[in-house]
Amino acid sequence: MTSRTRRLVVTALAVLTLTFAGVAPAMAYAPVDIVHTEHVQAGPYSVTVGFSVWPIRAMQSLDFTFLPGGGIAGKSGTLLVDGPGVKSDEHTRPLVRHPRKLDSWGLDVKSFDTAGVYRFGFAIDGPQGHGEGNLGDITILDQPGPPLALSWTVGSLPFAGLIVFLVVAWRRVRPGRLPLAV
Amino acid sequence: MDISAALPDGGRTAARTRTGTAAQAGAWTVFLGTVITTAGLSWDIQWHTEVGPDTFFTLSHLALYSGSALSGIASLVMVLLATAAQRAGRPMPRTTGGTPVRVFGGVFTAPLGYLVSGIGAASFLLYGLLDLVWHSIYGFDAVLNTPSHVALFLSITVTMIGSIIVFAAARDERWGHWGVVGSIPILITFAPIPANALKNLPLPIDPTIIGIIFFSPLLLVIGATLLRRPGSAIAIAVVLGVLQAFLWWFSPWAAETYAAAVGLPLRDGLTAQPPDLPGAMPMFLIVAAVLVEVLLHRTRRRGLDARRVVLLAGAVTGLVVAIGLPLQQILTDPTSEISGTEFALVAILGLPLGVLAGFLGGRFTTMLDALTPTSKEAR
Numbered sequence: 001m002t003s004r005t006r007r008l009v010v011t012a013l014a015v016l017t018l019t020f021a022g023v024a025p026a027m028a029y030a031p032v033d034i035v036h037t038e039h040v041q042a043g044p045y046s047v048t049v050g051f052s053v054w055p056i057r058a059m060q061s062l063d064f065t066f067l068p069g070g071g072i073a074g075k076s077g078t079l080l081v082d083g084p085g086v087k088s089d090e091h092t093r094p095l096v097r098h099p100r101k102l103d104s105w106g107l108d109v110k111s112f113d114t115a116g117v118y119r120f121g122f123a124i125d126g127p128q129g130h131g132e133g134n135l136g137d138i139t140i141l142d143q144p145g146p147p148l149a150l151s152w153t154v155g156s157l158p159f160a161g162l163i164v165f166l167v168v169a170w171r172r173v174r175p176g177r178l179p180l181a182v
Numbered sequence: 183m184d185i186s187a188a189l190p191d192g193g194r195t196a197a198r199t200r201t202g203t204a205a206q207a208g209a210w211t212v213f214l215g216t217v218i219t220t221a222g223l224s225w226d227i228q229w230h231t232e233v234g235p236d237t238f239f240t241l242s243h244l245a246l247y248s249g250s251a252l253s254g255i256a257s258l259v260m261v262l263l264a265t266a267a268q269r270a271g272r273p274m275p276r277t278t279g280g281t282p283v284r285v286f287g288g289v290f291t292a293p294l295g296y297l298v299s300g301i302g303a304a305s306f307l308l309y310g311l312l313d314l315v316w317h318s319i320y321g322f323d324a325v326l327n328t329p330s331h332v333a334l335f336l337s338i339t340v341t342m343i344g345s346i347i348v349f350a351a352a353r354d355e356r357w358g359h360w361g362v363v364g365s366i367p368i369l370i371t372f373a374p375i376p377a378n379a380l381k382n383l384p385l386p387i388d389p390t391i392i393g394i395i396f397f398s399p400l401l402l403v404i405g406a407t408l409l410r411r412p413g414s415a416i417a418i419a420v421v422l423g424v425l426q427a428f429l430w431w432f433s434p435w436a437a438e439t440y441a442a443a444v445g446l447p448l449r450d451g452l453t454a455q456p457p458d459l460p461g462a463m464p465m466f467l468i469v470a471a472v473l474v475e476v477l478l479h480r481t482r483r484r485g486l487d488a489r490r491v492v493l494l495a496g497a498v499t500g501l502v503v504a505i506g507l508p509l510q511q512i513l514t515d516p517t518s519e520i521s522g523t524e525f526a527l528v529a530i531l532g533l534p535l536g537v538l539a540g541f542l543g544g545r546f547t548t549m550l551d552a553l554t555p556t557s558k559e560a561r
Contacts, residue, residue, distance in 0.1 A: 029446065030237055053321075061323035096450035099234035108234050111323045145319040148329075152379075154312065155329025158305050158336035159376070162343075165298070175548035180488040182407045182478050 032063045032101040032108075038138075042077075042122040043131020045069060049120060050104070058143040061111035065104040066095060068124060072105055079105075080121030083140070085114030095122070115142045205278040206357050208260040209348045212299050213361060215253030216342050216368050220425075221432060222246035223375070224459035225440075227326075228433040231458055232448050233441040237322065238314065241440055247310065253341050254303025260296040261285075277358065280351035280554035294553055295351060299344025306337035327378040335376040342369045350408055351554035358556075359409060366405040367422035371429075371463055373397040387527060390462065391507060395528070396535045398464050399499035403492050403543030406474055408550055415478070419471035422463065429460035456514040466506030470499040492544035493537050500536015505529045 036054035040047045050065035068075055077095040098106025112118060120135040145151070222245030229242050260279055267274050268291040273282065279293025292300070313330035320328070326335075345365045352358025374393025381389055406415035434457050441448060455461070474495045481491045508525045511518045 029444070059320050059323070061321035094451050097447075099446060099449055102447065109322050111320065111325075145316075151316075151329040155309075155333040155379075156336075158302075158309070158333055158340060161301075161305075162336065162340055169549050169553060170545070173549045173552040175545040175552070178548045178552065180407065180492070180544050180548050182410060182481055182488045182491065 029100055032065065032098065032106075034063075034065060038135055040120075040122060040133045040135045042068075042124050042133030044128040045075070045122075045124050045126065045131045045133075047122055047124070047133065049135055050106075055139070055141055056112075057141045058115040059111050059113050060144060061109045063098065063101070063106060063108050064110060064120075065098055065101055065106040066120075066122065067104040068126070071103060072097070075124055075126035077105075077122060077124035077126075079107075080123070081118065082121070083112065083114070083118030083138075084116035085112060086118075095124075112140050115140050201275060201277045201352055201355060201357075204263060205260075205274070205352075208256050208263075208279070208296070209345075209352070209357070209361055211256035212253045212260075212296070212341070212345045212348060213365055213368075215249045215251070215256065215303075216338070216345055216365070216372075217249070218252065219246055219249030219338055219341075220368055220371055221429065222249055223372075224429045224433040224457070225436040227458045228437040229440065232434065232437045232452060233446055234449055238317070242436070250303050250306045250338055250341060253299055253345070254307065257296040257300030257303060257341075257344065261290055261292040261300060264293050264296070265289075265291045267291075276555055277352040277355065279348045293348070293351070295344050295346075295348030297344070298347055299341045302337050302340030302342070302344055305340065306334055309333040309337055326375070327381045329379075332376050332379040335372070335378070339369070339373055339376060342372055345369075346404075347550065347554060350550045351556065353409060354556040359411070362405055362409055363414065363417045363421055366401045366418050367425050370398050370401045370422055370467075371425060371459070373401070374462070387524070387531070391528060392531065392535065394462065394464055394507060395500055395504045395532055396539050398467055398503045398539075399470070399496040399536045400539035400543045400546075402467065402471065402474060402499050403495050403540050404547050404550070406471075406478060406495070407488070407492060407544065407547040412475065412479060412482075415471040415474040416468070419468040422467055423465075426460045426463045426465065429463075430457055433457040433459060453517050455517065461511075461514060464503045464506055465510040466502055467499070469506070470502035473498045473502070489544055492547075493540040496538070496540015496543055497533055497536040500532040500534075500539060501529070502532075504532025504535075 033052055034050035036051045038049045038051075040049060046069040048065075048067045048069075050063075050067065052063040053060060056062065066079070072095075078092055079095050080092050082091065095105040098104050099108050116139075117136075118138040118140055120138065121132070122134075123132045124130070222242050226240070226242035226246060229240065264274050264278070264282060268282065273291070274293065276282075276293075279295040281294045282291045283294050283297050284290075285292050285297065309330060313334060316328055316330040317323075326332075342365065346362065346369060349358050349361030349365055353362055374390050374397055377389040377393035379389075380392075383389075402415055402418060405418045438448065477491055477495050477498070480486065481488055505528075508520045508528055511520060
């Protein structure tokens, strides 16, 4: 390798390394982009519910933000979720900070798998006491994209291939007729 | 590749170095890729649990993908080497990746193991594209049981099966023996993950648990009977334990260090729980391995029917793993709530799944013996 080539390779490697070092952390997460909001009155607290996708479709993951008036500092509460397909152990959960929008409570990359009408309930405790409220008419439309049966058929092809391989190998070897030594 | 003829004695030295450096490098590179993928997946799952948000370009994703790419490139290189050797009239020994298979009407000569691992890696690449399409439609949903994720996991599983076939073909050499001991625990860890697909069905038990109870005895039986040396089952269980301990430490460490590096906090409201992937690995496999060793020892000494013994070995392992899973959850997760019914259901499943795994394990060993005859058997 000539010194010129070596220098070129070293420069290219350095540029690649710096690019990846700079880009990888920066692209590790995307900002939360709220495109629609609804308002809920939970006792003395006015809660702004934000959605990163609107209208919502089944199986489509999105960010939900819940921001009480005056911010979340000094407040705590519980989120109640109700709707078709919500499992019994997922009905209630503490309101926690959204991991990418730390000034709000929220759910990140959360999807609901079944179309229908959902309800978000809030029970909030804070300086103005206890308050409860509901956002009861969140409609989730049918899933986008190709039918699930088609997606699962395509996704199962490696499994089908593996089974075919095992069957062909089994028929060729006939392991039941051969001795097994341990 | 075969240098044993050049050695005067053909003794232990020859046995150790019979297969060339390139063949060993190919096998261990495929294996390294599967290790990197396993660590990357464990890190990724932990990241989703502890930190949350991601894109396609998180470091854990890069690890996951580069591991599969590494295995794929190594498989391709080995297929090209085998093809070139075949054309030059000096075909590789079968200890290099197993029985050669003609591909595309003889255009390529692919050792069986590398053919399987390579197809898995190529399939992974294709399904990576489907995954991108899926995420463009549905977003980054952070669940494992989507068609594209399950296809990716199945593809990696195929690569890992290929890795076992590669080492099985060299099992009478030291590196091949240790390769089997290393690659079996990797597949024990990974094989139950595609079972996540069945989470979409209303089953009384988490299908991943069913996967663990089935694949642990299946692969332990294959490893122990394939290697035919006392201590093999224990060695496999010990390697699994070491892998579990490593991932137990590595996954939270990597997730938390990476989160700190990109300025993200950990999720609020996290409770002290065992890390996800290593927490699901069977902790008590070592108990089963000791029992299997005893069984195989008696079989060798008394000349018992090995086909029946593998059924028993599978049943014992299935039971130990099935009873051990809820036990280890109680021991490691203070917040876990396992009802008596769930405990009983899991334990009862251990017996039939273990017997089935033992039966298939014996048959698959016979198939590996026939499909990847080692140099001694091929003579």
